Amino acid sequence: MPTPPFRWSPVLAVALSTFSVVTAEMMPVGLLTPIADALDIAPGLAGMSLTITGIMAAVVAALTPVILGRLDRRTALIAFLILLAVANVLSAVATMFAVFALARVLIGISMGIVWASSGGLGARLADAAHIARAMTAIFSGVSIGMVLGLPLGTLIANLAGWRTAFWALAALGAFAAIFARIAMPALPTTKRTGLDGLFSPWRDRGVRTGYIITALVVIGHFGAYTFIRPVLETNPETTPTLIVIALAVFGLTGIAGNFAIGAVAGKSPRTALLWALAGIAIGTALIPLAATHTWFALLVLAFWGAAYGGIGVALQAWIRVANPAMVESSSSMWSGVFNGSIAIGSLAGGLIFDLAGGTPLMLLAALIVAIGWVITLASRPVRERVSA
Structure with missing residues (x-):
């Protein structure tokens, strides 16, 4: 047919x-x-x-x-x-x-x-x-x-x-x-x-690695991004209007990143993820320093937003390439991992922010994402095959 x-x-x-x-x-x-x-x-x-x-x-x-x-x-x-x-x-x-x-x-x-x-x-x-x-x-x-x-x-x-x-x-x-x-x-x-x-997707090495990377980047990102406003407001020149502009810059570059990194993910999910994870880690690490200068903060948020915008499509490409035969079940479990990690990142971020403040939170978030980058560098999405 x-x-x-x-x-x-x-x-x-x-x-x-x-x-x-x-x-x-x-x-x-x-x-x-x-x-x-x-x-x-x-x-x-x-x-x-x-x-x-x-x-x-x-x-x-x-x-x-x-x-x-x-x-x-x-x-x-x-x-x-x-x-x-x-x-x-x-x-x-x-x-x-x-x-x-x-x-x-x-x-x-x-x-x-x-x-x-x-x-x-x-x-x-x-x-x-x-x-x-x-x-x-x-x-x-x-x-x-x-x-x-x-x-x-x-x-x-x-x-x-x-x-x-x-x-x-x-x-x-x-x-x-x-x-x-x-x-x-x-x-x-x-x-x-x-x-x-x-839970069969967890038994596939490539898919399982994709889940681990997902958890690390989402926990790190949402742990930091949930509290981006109070970090930016450490600069006394930051106004509510500037907050709106900052979030809009993040989102608009995220859309661009979705399509740019998505194009790379179609050919090499690993390469796309390495670029995206590096951008998120660098963005979260720099934002406490950048917050002291409005233009610098907007530049960092644009960089961070573009990197995060491509995460979803890059991770999905990794999962799909790892085992095309179980794409529905692996995608469903991936969505569960993603949403669960949002809850964990936001909750943990709140606790750390209240205890230590914005700068330690951002640096810890960057470290978590960087661990995901190292795992991606050391891995491949192709599943293991057992020789006859």
Whole structure:
């Protein structure tokens, strides 16, 4: 049976799906104060909504092959985008933290399924000649969600209230579901993954190494990036407007890095990772020094952002090359590792920041990422093969 010609619309549907879940996950970052005021809770408790989502996404992502079984992957994507829309509606109408927390649980479930599924869908929607570009496009949804989704949601909240921002997210989720239904072909799955096979990717040396690198870079990055604002504010000339500009610079260069490093990852995942990890380690190490000069800080953030923007596509390329036969299960577990590491990095970063301050935190984060760079340098993504 001839391979159908490659089309961009299904890939863009998956990219819109990742954009939708990432924007929904990150939205409380820009709305913590009004949410806390409206629900009559402390800002710290409101911030726990991110932890709730991250933990749920990590657990569900790892279990995605078992949860979905033989369910058509297009049907699954549509169903959990609808759940995402419902969860955002629940967020918009919540008057108690318990209801808001329930909504964040549902968003975590949706995010876990959608993100875990997207890693394996690229290989099914693109032929060999287009798979690298398809994966880069899919993971651009993550980068664009961080740089555009969060600021746009915050702008809507400033103009019409934080609840309106969640209503807009609900509409986005519904639109993404409709677009997926129209643009994507049916993606039936005949193989069922049981609990006994859930951890099989860990037995593959190349895949396992990819997970270890993922944990190190994500823990290091989010341990540092979560507290980038107070580090920048050590400079008395830093204003709220400059903070917005700094984060926008980070995000915009992240989008560029996603495509630039993604192009390299299609040919050599190891080379792409070495460049990305080096950039993140250098950026985190330099930012305490750079914070004393606005122009220097923006330059370092641009460098750091470009490096981090390519991490997702480079790591996914490593996992895929390590063992193409288990791309769905390995991608699902990778998503779980990624989201779990976000929670660990943010939590550990907070503890270290409170105890020692921003500079030690940034240097420790750089060291953690550097360890990942050394492991990458000493490794290859190709799995071990046993001779007959």
